[in-house]
Structure formats: structure tokens, C-alpha cells
Amino acid sequence: MLGLNKRDTLLFAIVIAITLLAPIILNPFPVASDLAQFNAGYPDLMQRFVIFGIFAIGFNILFGLTGYLSFGHAAFLGVGSYAGVWMMKLLTMNVVPAIIVSVIFAGLFSLLVGFISLRRSGIYFSILTLAFAQMSFSLAYSVLTPITNGETGLQLSLNDPRILGVSQTADGSIPMTNFFGIAMRDGFELSMGGWLFTFNAGYYLCAAILLIAFYVSIRIFRSPFGVMLKAVKSNQQRMLYTGLNPRPYTLAAFVISGMYAGLAGGLMVAMDPLAGAERMQWTASGEVVLMTILGGTGTLIGPILGSGVIKYFENIFSKINDNILHDWFAFLPDGLEDFVVAIVYPFVGKGWHLTLGIVFMLVVIFLPGGIVEGGQRIAGLFKRKPPEDKNKTAAASAPSAAE
Amino acid sequence: MGILEVKGVNKRFGGLKALSDVNLDIAEGSVHAIIGPNGAGKSTLLNCFVGRLEPDTGTVMFDGRSLLGIQPFEINQIGVSRVFQTPEIFADLNLLENVMIPAFARRDGAFKINGWMSVGDEAEIREEAMTMLDELGMASKADHIAGQLSRGDKRRLELAMCLVQKPKLLLLDEPTAGMARADTNNTIDLLKQIAKRGITMVVIEHDMHVVFSLADRISVLAQGTVIVEDEPGKIKGNPKVQEAYLGGAHL
Ligand SMILES: Nc1ncnc2c1ncn2[C@@H]1O[C@H](COP(=O)(O)OP(=O)(O)O)[C@@H](O)[C@H]1O
Ligand SMILES: [Mg+2]
Numbered sequence: 001m002l003g004l005n006k007r008d009t010l011l012f013a014i015v016i017a018i019t020l021l022a023p024i025i026l027n028p029f030p031v032a033s034d035l036a037q038f039n040a041g042y043p044d045l046m047q048r049f050v051i052f053g054i055f056a057i058g059f060n061i062l063f064g065l066t067g068y069l070s071f072g073h074a075a076f077l078g079v080g081s082y083a084g085v086w087m088m089k090l091l092t093m094n095v096v097p098a099i100i101v102s103v104i105f106a107g108l109f110s111l112l113v114g115f116i117s118l119r120r121s122g123i124y125f126s127i128l129t130l131a132f133a134q135m136s137f138s139l140a141y142s143v144l145t146p147i148t149n150g151e152t153g154l155q156l157s158l159n160d161p162r163i164l165g166v167s168q169t170a171d172g173s174i175p176m177t178n179f180f181g182i183a184m185r186d187g188f189e190l191s192m193g194g195w196l197f198t199f200n201a202g203y204y205l206c207a208a209i210l211l212i213a214f215y216v217s218i219r220i221f222r223s224p225f226g227v228m229l230k231a232v233k234s235n236q237q238r239m240l241y242t243g244l245n246p247r248p249y250t251l252a253a254f255v256i257s258g259m260y261a262g263l264a265g266g267l268m269v270a271m272d273p274l275a276g277a278e279r280m281q282w283t284a285s286g287e288v289v290l291m292t293i294l295g296g297t298g299t300l301i302g303p304i305l306g307s308g309v310i311k312y313f314e315n316i317f318s319k320i321n322d323n324i325l326h327d328w329f330a331f332l333p334d335g336l337e338d339f340v341v342a343i344v345y346p347f348v349g350k351g352w353h354l355t356l357g358i359v360f361m362l363v364v365i366f367l368p369g370g371i372v373e374g375g376q377r378i379a380g381l382f383k384r385k386p387p388e389d390k391n392k393t394a395a396a397s398a399p400s401a402a403e
Numbered sequence: 404m405g406i407l408e409v410k411g412v413n414k415r416f417g418g419l420k421a422l423s424d425v426n427l428d429i430a431e432g433s434v435h436a437i438i439g440p441n442g443a444g445k446s447t448l449l450n451c452f453v454g455r456l457e458p459d460t461g462t463v464m465f466d467g468r469s470l471l472g473i474q475p476f477e478i479n480q481i482g483v484s485r486v487f488q489t490p491e492i493f494a495d496l497n498l499l500e501n502v503m504i505p506a507f508a509r510r511d512g513a514f515k516i517n518g519w520m521s522v523g524d525e526a527e528i529r530e531e532a533m534t535m536l537d538e539l540g541m542a543s544k545a546d547h548i549a550g551q552l553s554r555g556d557k558r559r560l561e562l563a564m565c566l567v568q569k570p571k572l573l574l575l576d577e578p579t580a581g582m583a584r585a586d587t588n589n590t591i592d593l594l595k596q597i598a599k600r601g602i603t604m605v606v607i608e609h610d611m612h613v614v615f616s617l618a619d620r621i622s623v624l625a626q627g628t629v630i631v632e633d634e635p636g637k638i639k640g641n642p643k644v645q646e647a648y649l650g651g652a653h654l
Contacts, residue, residue, distance in 0.1 A: 003519075003521055003524075004521075005521070005523055219518060219519055219521070220518045222521045222522055222523065223517055223518045223519060223520050223521060223522060224503075224507050224511070224515075224517040224520060224522055224525065225515075225516050225517045225518040226518070226522075227496075227500055227503065227504060227507070227522055228504070228507070230493075230495070230496055230500075231493050231496070231504050233495070234493040234494060234495045234496055235491060235492065235493050235494065237491055238491040238492060238493060238564075239476070239504075240474070240475040240476050240479075241453060241475050241476075241479055241484075241485050241487075241491065242476075242479060242484075242504060242505045242508050242564065242568075243476050243479035243480045243505070243508040243509065243512075243513055243568070244476055244504070244508045244513055244514070245474070245476050245513040245514050248514045249514060252516055
């Protein structure tokens with residue numbers, strides 16, 4: 001269906017279902033329960049899941065297929081954000097032009113960065129991309145302040161010219177971002193029993209774009225172009241002597257992934273029209289690397305899973321403070337309770353980075369294929385088939401079903 | 404006028420003269436072997452044909468076009484395929500993909516963004532690749548990962564990757580290196596079949612027995628110079644060849 005083989009169609013259908021039902025799936029605990037704090041089904045976080053999912057899907061097209069590890073992709077996300085806010089300042093609060101322009105600017109910038117960085121490979125390529133991103137980050141704070149508004153960040157104001165719209169609404173406030181009139185903030189809440197589900201317009205716009213982005217990535221993975229990108233990773237010498245020029249293939253992958261990053265940046269400002277330079281910092285570039293590796297480099301679904309896990313840790317796991325821990329372990333004798341809390345505490349709340357770091361190390365060492373490999377191994381146990389027939393992918397129907 | 408004409412090729416590596424004044428004229432449709440002891444400059448010469456090395460002086464003409472100063476992928480696109488001394492394959496892809504990639508390269512050129520089509524729908528290319536794998540007796544392994552093949556199979560896969568391109572000129576650098584006797588004989592038989600298709604072949608070997616029954620002509624390279632060029636029957640007895648191989652112990 002849709003030009004996908006059976007397995008991919010199934011995978012895509014599952015992703016569609018999960019994305020559309022996310023407001024319900026992510027809110028499994030009743031509002032009044034103790035566990036409600038683990039609910040992730042609120043618009044802001046759901047939007048972030050999806051936006052970073054798009055970012056990671058794009059990153060994976062470069063890193064997963066060609067093996068080129070960029071440490072500067074946040075720069076493209078940043079450029080996309082700035083371009084998006086400018087569109088809203090100058091043209092319209094409709095998010096569509098903003099998103100399109102984000103993608104175009106990020107694409108152009110990645111063409112320049114890629115063209116230069118791809119003169120080298122391996123660690124030198126990574127360093128070059130890192131240097132570009134840090135340069136962009138610093139410039140955003142200094143020379144480029146007229147465009148980026150420096151440390152304050154670029155935001156809307158009450159006297160933006162906005163050609164196809166108004167500078168301020170009748171009641172003197174900044175107009176809201178919308179999709180042909182549907183405000184991104186709009187939505188409705190559904191209360192069922194003790195549960196509360198929020199269906200937000202912004203989330204569903206992001207979700208629809210994620211699904212398109214995911215679909216495009218499946219097509220690329222399964223196309224002759226995708227096979228060429230895998231060839232780049234596998235053996236560039238052989239490519240050269242087989243009549244193929246690896247350089248433009250790699251550059252194309254770089255630009256496509258840069259455009260995905262720009263799309264993510266555009267969606268961020270479509271949800272919340274504010275762009276800051278910190279989005280371009282190396283930590284942000286590093287984050288998407290972690291997401292991709294954690295989920296499963298070179299797999300279709302891995303990047304989405306990886307970004308979900310990391311964003312969940314960052315936003316939910318980080319909220320567990322010592323009061324909550326004392327609550328949990330209240331059933332223990334007092335002395336023991338304090339002791340257990342003291343041990344657990346460094347790993348939760350503000351210590352979420354520590355836990356994530358440990359999880360990441362364990363994954364890299366024991367599951368080099370990330371969460372996806374973990375899933376495959378578990379599935380392998382149930383099938384009672386040794387999971388080691390990875391070398392026998394279903395070539396007849398789909399060469400190298402990588403996930 | 405041969406399909407490959409090499410005139411006055413010289414190549415130095417620092418103080419070492421790897422090739423001095425090499426001349427070759429290889430007739431279309433023939434199998435031409437270049438033999439010589441280790442270090443004679445055979446691989447260096449081949450590298451000068453495919454754009455890996457640039458000779459210091461001299462010309463290399465293929466089908467009326469100079470092969471110098473152009474990129475390896477351009478040389479391949481005009482019909483020259485090469486098998487390496489250590490097989491160069493796409494080790495993390497399966498055999499079918501390994502053979503489809505060169506088939507795509509022939510059809511689509513050096514670069515084409517073909518991102519919307521599914522590999523699964525490329526029936527013609529797939530068919531060609533499968534036929535080629537079948538001819539080389541590897542169809543049953545089409546979905547195996549290439550890196551896990553034995554060395555002999557890797558070599559055959561590499562050969563399949565070259566043949567699927569229907570090259571005009573096939574260059575082989577020690578195609579039987581590191582193979583057991585039986586495998587060597589199989590490979591030679593295979594090369595004989597390929598020769599019957601009319602593909603011009605240049606085969607490099609240090610062991611001249613291997614190419615005796617295969618080659619139409621043999622050039623003997625020693626210390627960077629072609630010392631003899633003749634039919635196989637007349638090579639063995641040639642005193643110059645005896646001398647070149649003395650100590651090499653291959654004769
Ligand atoms: N890239 C290089 N740099 C320096 N010396 C080289 C290089 N390639 C080959 N040589 C030298 O040139 C000579 C010929 O090598 P080669 O062509 O590999 O020989 P053959 O293939 O006949 O065994 C050898 O002495 C080798 O050490
Ligand atoms: Mg050699």
C-alpha cells in the first residue's frame with residue numbers, strides 16, 4: 001500500500017495509530033492518582049515528542065544510511081526557527097509559510113555547510129560540522145543580533161509589519177499562530193471517568209507532518225537512492241570503481257537531513273513563536289545523536305523511539321523530587337526509608353542525566369542496535385527462533401529490511 | 404589499434420622507479436595477461452588505468468579516449484570495470500544489493516536521486532542481478548550479507564558486480580590470489596567463459612601457470628619494464644623470462 005511493502009505498511013500503520021491516539025496513550029493515569037505526574041499527554045510535551053522525532057528521523061537519513069556523523073545539526077534547526085519567526089513577523093501568522101521557509105533556509109544553509117564539511121570524512125567531518133554549528137551559535141549572539149535579537153531571542157512584538165495580517169488584535173495583543181484560522185493553541189478536553197485527555201490542534205498539525213516525514217523516510221530507505229547511501233557507508237572505494245560518485249550522494253543526504261532539522265525548527269516556532277540561539281548549541285546537536293543511537297541507528301522507527309525516551313526523561317523523570325520519593329518509600333521503616341531515598345535520589349529529578357547516561361552506555365555496549373534491537377531480541381525469544389539470522393533479511397521482497 | 408593503448412608510461416614512488424617506459428597494445432576481445440614477480444609493478448600499472456594513480460609521463464588510451472586526468476567513476480562509466488587484489492565489495496549489504504548497485508550505476512549514471520522509487524519495484528535490475536548471481540552459482544545466497552562470504556565467494560561476487568555492468572574492458576588484479584587449487588581452477592574456468600562473451604580482459608598474475616590456458620597474449624613485467632610480450636606457448640621457454648623469475652621460484 002502507498003508504494004510500501006507489507007512490513008513497512010504495517011509499521012507505518014502502527015505509527016499512525018500511536019501518533020493519532022497519543023493524547024490517550026500518553027495519559028494512562030487518572031488525574032487524581034499519585035501516578036498522574038507520569039502522564040505525558042499534555043500538548044507541550046506531545047508536540048516536543050513529535051518535533052524531535054522529525055529531527056531525529058532526518059538525522060538518521062544522514063547518519064544511519066551514510067554513516068557520516070554530524071555534530072552540528074542543531075544549527076539547521078536554529079536557522080529554521082529564526083526563518084520561521086521572521087515569516088510570522090513579516091508575512092502572516094499562518095504557520096504554513098513559516099514552516100516552508102524554515103525548510104528552505106535550513107536546506108540552503110546545510111548545502112553550504114555540507115559542501116565544505118564533506119571534503120573530509122570520519123572524525124574530521126564531525127569536527128567541521130561542530131565548528132560550523134558553534135560558529136553559528138556565537139554569531140547569533142554577536143554580529144547577527146539584528147536578525148537573531150541576541151540573548152533575548154527572536155520573538156513577535158506588537159508592531160511587527162505583518163503584510164498579510166494585523167500587527168495586533170483588537171484587544172491589543174499579539175495574534176496567535178494558526179493553520180488557516182485554526183489556532184495552534186486550540187483544542188478540546190475530554191473528561192472520562194477520572195481521566196482527562198487533551199486534543200490539541202498544534203499537536204495534530206505536528207503529528208500529521210511527522211507522519212509525512214516518516215513516510216518520506218521509508219520511501220528513501222527503500223529506494224535505489226537509499227541503497228546508494230548505504231553503499232556510501234559500506235565502501236566508497238567500491239562505489240568509485242563502480243561508476244558512482246559518492247560525494248553528491250552524501251551531500252544530498254546531508255541536505256535532506258538539514259531540511260528535516262529545519263522542518264523541526266519551523267514547527268517549534270509554529271507552536272511557540274520564539275527562537276533562541278541556545279537551540280543551536282552543541283548540546284542540542286549532541287542530543288539528536290543520542291536519540292538516534294539510543295533508538296537504533298539506521299532503523300526506520302528507532303529515531304522516533306529514541307527521541308521519545310529522551311524527551312520523556314527530560315520532562316517527566318526529571319520531575320521526581322525527594323518528597324515524591326519519600327512518599328513512595330513511606331512503607332519502609334524510617335531509617336531505611338531515608339537510606340533508600342538517599343540512594344535513589346541522585347538518579348532521579350535533577351539527576352535524570354545520570355540515569356539517561358547509564359541507560360545510554362548500557363544500550364551502546366549491550367544493544368548496539370538500540371531499542372529496536374532490544375525489541376527484536378524480545379520478539380526473537382517469543383518466536384523461539386534464534387535471533388541471529390540477521391544475515392538473512394527478506395531480500396526477495398525487500399533488500400535489507402534494516403529494522 | 405587496440406582497445407587499450409599504453410604508451411611510454413613511467414611512474415616513480417620517491418626514489419623507486421615502479422614503471423619505466425611501459426608500452427602495451429591490447430586487442431579488442433582478447434585476454435591479455437600481465438605476469439611478473441611480486442613487486443614488478445603490475446598493480447601499479449593497473450592503478451594507472453583506472454584513475455587511482457596518475458603516471459608521471461605517458462598516455463593511456465581506451466577506445467580512443469584518454470584515461471588520464473579523469474575520475475575513477477568516469478572511467479568506469481565509459482566501460483572499464485576492475486576486480487581488486489583484495490576483493491572490494493559492499494560488506495554490510497546483501498549479495499543482491501551488491502550486484503544491483505553496479506546495475507543501477509550503468510543505467511542511471513554516476514549520480515541520480517531516485518528516492519521515490521522502491522528497489523522492490525525495479526524488476527528489470529533485480530532480474531539482471533539475480534541472473535548474474537545465478538550464473539556465478541550464488542543465487543541461493545542472494546540474501547546473505549556479503550561480508551560473511553568466504554574469500555573465494557567474495558571474489559566471485561566482485562566479478563558478478565563487474566560483469567553485470569557489461570564492461571568493454573575488465574581488469575583483474577590477481578583474481579586467484581589466496582585461493583586453494585580447486586578454487587583457482589574454478590575461477591579460471593569462469594574467466595574462460597567470460598572471455599567467450601567477447602569482453603576484453605587484462606589479467607594480472609604473479610603465477611604464470613594460472614594464466615597459461617586463459618591468455619591470448621602475455622606480457623612479462625619485471626622491475627617496472629615489459630621484458631617480453633608473446634603468445635603463451637613462446638613465453639615459458641624465453642630465457643629473459645627464466646631470468647626474471649629466477650629466485651622468484653614461480654616457474
Ligand atoms: N603507493 C605506493 N607508494 C610507494 N611505493 C609503492 C606504492 N605502490 C607500490 N609501490 C612500490 O612499487 C613497487 C611495485 O608495486 P606493485 O605494483 O604493487 O607490484 P606488484 O603488483 O607487481 O606485486 C613495489 O616495490 C611497491 O613497494
Ligand atoms: Mg599487486
